[in-house]
Amino acid sequence: MQNTRLPVTVLSGFLGAGKTTLPHHNERWREPYGDRLNEVVFIGQKMDRALIEAAWKACHLTFTETRKGMKAWATLSDPFPTWAATPVLQKEPA
Numbered sequence: 001m002q003n004t005r006l007p008v009t010v011l012s013g014f015l016g017a018g019k020t021t022l023p024h025h026n027e028r029w030r031e032p033y034g035d036r037l038n039e040v041v042f043i044g045q046k047m048d049r050a051l052i053e054a055a056w057k058a059c060h061l062t063f064t065e066t067r068k069g070m071k072a073w074a075t076l077s078d079p080f081p082t083w084a085a086t087p088v089l090q091k092e093p094a
Contacts, residue, residue, distance in 0.1 A: 042052055
């Protein structure tokens with residue numbers, strides 16, 4: 001059986017760079033589902049691009065895995081590390 005993957009488009013760029021207008025939403029709109037576009041944006045400083053891309057690619061599901069549904073998805077391993085909560089720093093009112 002062929003290893004079929006779902007096509008994913010990742011748009012990235014600086015804030016205001018036109019990421020949301022680039023795909024020309026109106027041209028992609030198909031009733032009744034809309035544009036079927038999801039955007040994932042990673043924002044940060046000194047981020048390890050290769051590590052993020054490898055982890056992102058490890059998350060891709062095959063067509064067969066996608067068809068199995070949420071109960072089957074819950075049994076899959078999470079390729080991302082455990083996220084630790086960081087306390088929010090609040091400034092004193094001026």
